[in-house]
Amino acid sequence: MSKLIQPPKGTRDFLPEDMILRRKVMETIRECFALYGFVEIDSPVFEYFELLSRKCGSEIEKEIYIFEDKAKRKLGLRFEFTSPLGRYYATNAEKLTKPFKRYIIGKVYRYENTQAGRYREFYQADADIIGSYSMNVENELLDLAFFTLEKLGMENYEIVLNSRKILDGIINAAGIDESKKDAALRALDKAAKIGEGGVIKEFKENCIGEENYRSFMRLIDFDISLDDEKKLSKLKERINESVKDETVKNKTNEGIEELLSIIKNFKIAETVGGEAVDTEVVDTCLKAGDTVKFDPFLVRGLGYYTGPIFEIKSKDVAIGSFAAGGRYDNLVELYGARPEGACGISFGVERIIDIIAKKNKDILKAIALPVRLYMAYLSENERTFALQTAKFLRLNGINTELSVSKEPNIGKEIKYADKKGIEYFAVIGEKEFSERKLSLKNLKTRMEMLVTAEEAIKYLKQ
């Protein structure tokens, strides 16, 4: 295949039939975000490069599409929505109502190698709250994630939860030097994939001793029968025993308390069940709570997270995580705004679409096709009447495609309509024109009837 006719690496063309699911997923996400009180915003696809790279870490910086405009401004394509949000918030702070709850759905760009579920141009959908340090924000975002995924019909996924403060604390308690923290975290993040041996190997490659790994593991070695609350309480005891530095100890405890607060909030449906509006609501709350699990190995990338972090991944489709987020307090300060608490979640729209398409091939059949009727006519004499009938149908909400054939050919046009998945085929010929009617044919059942436009609308609307 000639390279000229391919879209650039990591980008894709979408066929009309692909768009049906894509639209559906994005609309569902929009609806859910709105139901949770988030308002939609938009911002430029490109920003000043300097702004994008301000706090993202060198790995990500390499992935920014960078270019110069004709006035030699250094610009970059947004690779996610958090730094642009920081800039947006700082720019518009006085016009925004706090806490600022906004969502955005749009394309982002990353210059990286493609792979299953990874593209260079892809959609992300973010919901963020700026202006609160309360853990209620985390609860709201996690509940929103659960709610949205249920609406999307996603199944068999888990929401894992950890905290940057806790990670910093146990890294310190395990005797790992601050300078080697990042390397250690990177190795631990992969624990599930590469196993204990793999982590130890990677530790050693970064001059971190096996004994550090052992003491790390001792801190998070919990009896499997313990629930997350007990695990966190246990962890708190151990930290208090092994950490000398008061600042580190306090910070870690703070992180633990924060996660406990989030978990307790989820359980509230259980404790005050009698006050709930109905049992279905209580069940959903409980299910949401059960879906959230504390995972001390969860690390997450990006340099800006400061508190709780979370990630949502499929348990049966190997595509990585399809949503993630966390708290990034005071990030807006970098862009010139007053420091504010902030937390957000990001949905990987492409991955969600990939998973739905892979697991539920029938889903497209349940979604209405965009064009319902094809309007053909047999000669120029009937064209005007056909055109008016088509417009009448359109005004009444029936998606109608009017023939544009130069020489009407019913056989070919039926074939075309059928191939396109259009349900109904209408013909206006001499006979129909004289009676001011149309022949309406159902292409599936092959039933045909002679009706007026009003009758056709009535019929098609039922």
Add this chain to the structure above:
RNA sequence: GUGGAUGUAGCUCAGCUGGUAGAGCCCCGGAUUGUGACUCCGGUGGUCGCAGGUUCAAAACCUGUCAUCCACCCCA
């Protein structure tokens, strides 16, 4: 950035130890000038990813290169 696999018709692919390309689907025309899913007949379509090299001869072997997919890194 690293490793593996794969590039042959619009699509999916076949093509043996080198002898100069084939199937199915699609598309187009006809049987069928107011009715499509089946059938039948006919037809269009390929610098075998690209560039070198080996050879009397390369789609096949060698080298390089590009692209795609998968995995690592990192991440949605």
